[in-house]
Amino acid sequence: xxxxxxxxxxxxxxxxxxxxxxxxxxxxxxxxxxxxxxxxxxxxxxxxxxxxxxxxxxxxxxxxxxxxxxxxxxxxxxxxxxxxxxxxxxxxxxxxxxxxxxxxxxxxxxxxxxxxxxxxxxxxxxxxxxxxxxxxxxxxxxxxxxxxxxxxxxxxxxxxxxxxxxxxxxxxxxxxxxxxxxxxxxxxxxxxxxxxxxxxxxxxxxxxxxxxxxxxxxxxxxxxxxxxxxxxxxxxxxxxxxxxxxxxxxxxxxxxxxxxxxxxxxxxxxxxxxxxxxxxxxxxxxxxxxxxxxxxxxxxxxxxxxxxxxxxxxxxxxxxxxxxxxxxxxxxxxxxxxxxxxxxxxxxxxxxxxxxxxxxxxxxxxxxxxxxxxxxxxxxxxxxxxxxxxxxxxxx
Numbered sequence: 001x002x003x004x005x006x007x008x009x010x011x012x013x014x015x016x017x018x019x020x021x022x023x024x025x026x027x028x029x030x031x032x033x034x035x036x037x038x039x040x041x042x043x044x045x046x047x048x049x050x051x052x053x054x055x056x057x058x059x060x061x062x063x064x065x066x067x068x069x070x071x072x073x074x075x076x077x078x079x080x081x082x083x084x085x086x087x088x089x090x091x092x093x094x095x096x097x098x099x100x101x102x103x104x105x106x107x108x109x110x111x112x113x114x115x116x117x118x119x120x121x122x123x124x125x126x127x128x129x130x131x132x133x134x135x136x137x138x139x140x141x142x143x144x145x146x147x148x149x150x151x152x153x154x155x156x157x158x159x160x161x162x163x164x165x166x167x168x169x170x171x172x173x174x175x176x177x178x179x180x181x182x183x184x185x186x187x188x189x190x191x192x193x194x195x196x197x198x199x200x201x202x203x204x205x206x207x208x209x210x211x212x213x214x215x216x217x218x219x220x221x222x223x224x225x226x227x228x229x230x231x232x233x234x235x236x237x238x239x240x241x242x243x244x245x246x247x248x249x250x251x252x253x254x255x256x257x258x259x260x261x262x263x264x265x266x267x268x269x270x271x272x273x274x275x276x277x278x279x280x281x282x283x284x285x286x287x288x289x290x291x292x293x294x295x296x297x298x299x300x301x302x303x304x305x306x307x308x309x310x311x312x313x314x315x316x317x318x319x320x321x322x323x324x325x326x327x328x329x330x331x332x333x334x335x336x337x338x339x340x341x342x343x344x345x346x347x348x349x350x351x352x353x354x355x356x357x358x359x360x361x362x363x364x365x366x367x368x369x370x371x372x373x374x375x376x377x378x379x380x381x382x383x384x385x386x387x388x389x390x391x392x393x394x395x396x
Contacts, residue, residue, distance in 0.1 A: 021319040042297070058314070068134060186198060
C-alpha cells in the first residue's frame with residue numbers, strides 16, 4: 001500500500017509545474033528598473049526601448065517563437081504552424097506600420113521604415129544567412145532569447161555572429177559593384193492603402209497555398225507539452241500570441257525610435273568597439289570611418305539597448321516559469337557547426353541589409369520589396385543548411 005501511495009505522490013509531483021525562481025526574477029526586475037533610470041541619461045526613448053526589448057524577450061521565450069526551426073519544419077515535415085504565425089505577424093505589422101509611415105512622423109520625430117535596395121549582394125547575403133541559421137541553431141533574435149533562457153552554448157553563436165557582421169562591414173566595398181536597383185517601397189509606389197491591401201492579399205494567398213501543400217502531411221500529430229504554470233506571465237503562450245506581441249512591439253519600436261526593430265547593427269557595433277580597444281583604427285575602414293556610433297556610449301545606441309533588453313527579458317520569463325536551467329552540452333562537431341553558422345549568419349545578415357528581423361520582418365512590414373526577396377533567398381539557403389546539418393551530427 002505504501003509503495004502505491006509513494007508512486008502516486010511521485011507521479012503527481014512530476015505533473016506539478018516548476019516554481020518561479022524568485023531570486024533571479026528579483027535580480028532581473030532590479031536590473032530593468034535601475035537600467036531604465038540610468039538610460040534616461042540618453043533620453044526617455046532609450047529607457048522605453050530597453051523595456052520594449054525586455055518585452056520582446058518575454059514574448060519570444062514564452063511563445064518559443066522560432067524562425068530557423070519553423071523553416072526547417074516547413075521544408076522537412078510540411079509543418080506550417082510556425083509559418084502561419086509569421087504570416088499573422090506580418091499582416092498585423094503591415095496594418096500597424098502603414099499609417100505611421102504614411103504620416104512620416106511620430107512623437108515629434110521623423111519615422112522611416114526598414115528600406116534597402118534590391119541587389120545581388122542582398123540576395124547572396126540572405127542565402128548565406130539561411131545556411132548559417134541551420135548550422136548555428138538559431139536566427140538573430142533566437143540567439144539572444146535562447147541565451148537569456150539558459151542556453152549558454154549559444155554564446156558561441158553570438159560571438160561568431162558578431163565577428164561575422166564586423167567582417168562583412170570591413171569587406172562591404174567588395175560587393176559595391178554588383179548590380180542593384182533603387183529601393184522599391186510599395187507604400188510609396190501604390191499608395192499606402194493599396195500597398196496594405198496588396199500585401200494582405202499576398203499573405204492570404206500564401207496561407208492558402210501552404211494549407212493545400214501541407215493538408216496531407218502528418219505534422220499535425222498531437223504533442224504533449226510539459227506542465228507549465230498558468231497565467232500570462234508564468235505559462236507558455238501559443239505561437240500566435242507571440243506573433244501578435246511581436247508585431248505590436250515592433251510597431252511601438254517604430255513609434256518610439258523612429259525606425260523598426262533590428263538586431264544585426266548592434267552586433268557589428270559591439271565588435272567594432274572591442275576592436276578599437278585592441279588598437280584597430282576605424283579610419284582604415286570605408287564603412288566605419290567617421291561613424292559617431294564608435295565614439296558614443298553603446299547605451300546610446302538603440303539596437304544595442306534593445307538587444308540587451310531581449311536577453312534580460314528572456315531571463316526573466318524563464319525564471320518566472322521556473323525553467324532557467326543552464327544548458328552547456330556541447331560536442332566538437334556542434335561547436336564547429338556553431339562557429340561556421342554564426343560567422344556566415346553575421347556576414348550574410350550584414351550583407352543582406354539585415355537578418356530575419358530587420359530585413360524580413362521589418363522590411364515586409366515597411367512594404368519594401370527587399371524583404372520579400374530576402375525570405376525567398378533565405379529559404380533557398382535553409383534548404384542547403386538542412387542538408388549540411390547531418391555532417392555535423394545535428395538532428396533534423
